[in-house]
Amino acid sequence: MKIFDCPGAPNPARIRIVLAAKGLDSSVEFVKVDLIGAEHKRSEYLEKNPLGTLPALQLDDGTYLAECTAITEYLDNLDGNPILTGKTPKEKGVIHMMQKRAESELIDAVGIYFHHATPGLGDDLRPYKSPEWTDRSVWGNKQRDKALQGMKYFDQVLKSTPFVAGQQFSMADITVFAGLMFADVAGIEIPETCVTLKAWRATVAELPSVKNRSGQNFDAEDLRRLGF
């Protein structure tokens, strides 16, 4: 299998955590796609994933899977022992519900804010993300408020359960964790009042699959291109 992704990027990090949790790191070849250079918007990559997003997983038979939820379902069920997407119908239902909320209320909102209301990843990607820069920044800023509301929502959820979808760490936690990573990059601070969310984040950061996932940072060349 091959994973097309970019080390250090938030959505790709979701799958790197899954791979670590499932002990599958050595079963995949990581292929770096130049996110800053907008390589994921060129035809060669669009043939793999027409939506032009990272990550994408290429199976050994040539099938491409995009969308972290779908990739996670696939990888988690490969060995017949799902640990991140639920075993029972109820677990699966609750995990998928919270996973969707983690996307719509947090990571996707942060992503829209980052790409439409801030300089984002710079000049090469801008034509694909923010062609109408000024108008869209208003919309982008609303997504920042949405992400902050999302953080408050998950803070409330975590007051009654140790993890986002209940008693066990799941793909919903991975998505919230990656959403907060993305928020750091975008400059959206977790509200002071979200004490429970911050404590949960510290706990999750220490889980072996999260702590030991591969490729946690952009490489030096990427950082130079971003002006660091």
Ligand code: GTS
């Ligand atoms: N819903 C998608 C998924 O689950 O895979 C989101 C993927 C996504 O937005 N990936 C980002 C991307 O490719 C990369 S990153 O922002 O997480 O680093 N964005 C390009 C685009 O055009 O949205």
